[in-house]
Amino acid sequence: MAFPIPLRATSVPAHALESIDGRSRPSVSGRSVIEPGERLRSPCNPLLPGLGFCDPHARRAPDGRIFVYATHDFAPENQDYEMHDWWIWSTRDLEEWTFEGALRPEETAIGLPMRSCWATDALLADGQCWWYLSDGPDRIRVVHGAGPTGPWRDGGPGPLVDRGLVSSSARDPHVFTDDDGSEWLVFGTWDYYLARLSSDRVSLALPPQRIEIRSPQGPYGPGRTDDKPSLHRHGGYYHLTWGCFAARSRALPGPYDCDGCFLDRSLADAKPASPTAEPPFSEAQQFFMDRHGSFFVHDGRWYFIGNDFSRPGATPYFRDSVIVPVEYRADGRIAPARLTRSWR
Numbered sequence: 001m002a003f004p005i006p007l008r009a010t011s012v013p014a015h016a017l018e019s020i021d022g023r024s025r026p027s028v029s030g031r032s033v034i035e036p037g038e039r040l041r042s043p044c045n046p047l048l049p050g051l052g053f054c055d056p057h058a059r060r061a062p063d064g065r066i067f068v069y070a071t072h073d074f075a076p077e078n079q080d081y082e083m084h085d086w087w088i089w090s091t092r093d094l095e096e097w098t099f100e101g102a103l104r105p106e107e108t109a110i111g112l113p114m115r116s117c118w119a120t121d122a123l124l125a126d127g128q129c130w131w132y133l134s135d136g137p138d139r140i141r142v143v144h145g146a147g148p149t150g151p152w153r154d155g156g157p158g159p160l161v162d163r164g165l166v167s168s169s170a171r172d173p174h175v176f177t178d179d180d181g182s183e184w185l186v187f188g189t190w191d192y193y194l195a196r197l198s199s200d201r202v203s204l205a206l207p208p209q210r211i212e213i214r215s216p217q218g219p220y221g222p223g224r225t226d227d228k229p230s231l232h233r234h235g236g237y238y239h240l241t242w243g244c245f246a247a248r249s250r251a252l253p254g255p256y257d258c259d260g261c262f263l264d265r266s267l268a269d270a271k272p273a274s275p276t277a278e279p280p281f282s283e284a285q286q287f288f289m290d291r292h293g294s295f296f297v298h299d300g301r302w303y304f305i306g307n308d309f310s311r312p313g314a315t316p317y318f319r320d321s322v323i324v325p326v327e328y329r330a331d332g333r334i335a336p337a338r339l340t341r342s343w344r
Contacts, residue, residue: 005108013031013051016050047323050076060296103152117133117134119171132173174230192213193210194211219289225245236332244263281308
């Protein structure tokens with residue numbers, strides 16, 4: 001079986017790399033190249049600041065490494081969502097991060113460069129990887145990798161989920177593996193859909209079914225969710241989340257009861273560490289907006305990794321990521337979580 005598609009180098013704002021590790025690099029038109037294998041130490045929030053590292057979906061490999069499959073906001077000057085590739089970062093300790101490489105859409109079945117490499121997720125299984133990609137706002141594709149970082153081959157000539165298959169925009173895939181080994185794709189905007197994956201992991205076993213959420217709420221107010229769905233299981237509950245909002249169900253198909261927002265603004269950093277420090281997270285004007293992310297376990301502890309654009313220079317179209325420790329209440333709900341700079 002041939003895997004002809006490699007990961008590549010990509011470019012980032014030149015000043016951002018120097019701000020992280022203090023090393024100057026050659027730049028062209030204000031951008032520097034970052035090569036696969038380059039390591040950066042970034043032990044505090046936000047992670048890898050100024051690189052456009054966002055929409056993070058974290059997966060744990062059998063060797064204990066955490067691989068983050070993410071989107072890549074192109075530049076601070078973005079006036080809309082502009083992403084030219086998807087990229088992968090890995091870490092063993094959540095402090096030192098290795099750039100594994102970027103996947104270019106023109107090297108996949110998409111066949112052309114594009115600026116809408118939207119959110120993504122991956123399934124690690126049987127020593128291989130299936131990487132699910134938003135082809136813009138309304139299609140989902142999949143590439144199959146020989147390992148967590150490829151190399152890759154197309155999962156098929158066409159989308160896994162095409163425009164018009166469901167009433168919702170088909171984007172923001174998340175893959176969930178249940179305790180019985182069944183594998184599921186959840187996706188959508190405002191309305192979320194759940195579909196079981198076939199054994200080949202590049203096709204659907206059954207048509208997607210809409211997930212019922214009772215009394216939903218989100219960053220746009222009561223009665224509405226968002227896009228960016230994610231699923232995980234803890235204890236006896238399935239947790240369906242969209243950004244920092246969550247709902248629970250005893251059954252995977254639902255219905256789900258909304259628990260509201262699990263990020264507690266009153267617990268966030270309330271004052272800067274020094275007069276020259278970045279502003280506290282609690283002062284972010286859009287604290288609850290676009291927390292696209294996922295849940296993962298590292299060293300026996302649960303975490304949420306998601307978007308943030310509170311750093312000076314960040315915007316809704318040029319975002320960072322943050323890590324938040326997560327705990328659960330006795331009744332199964334996600335406990336109010338605290339967003340801080342030094343999150344350990």
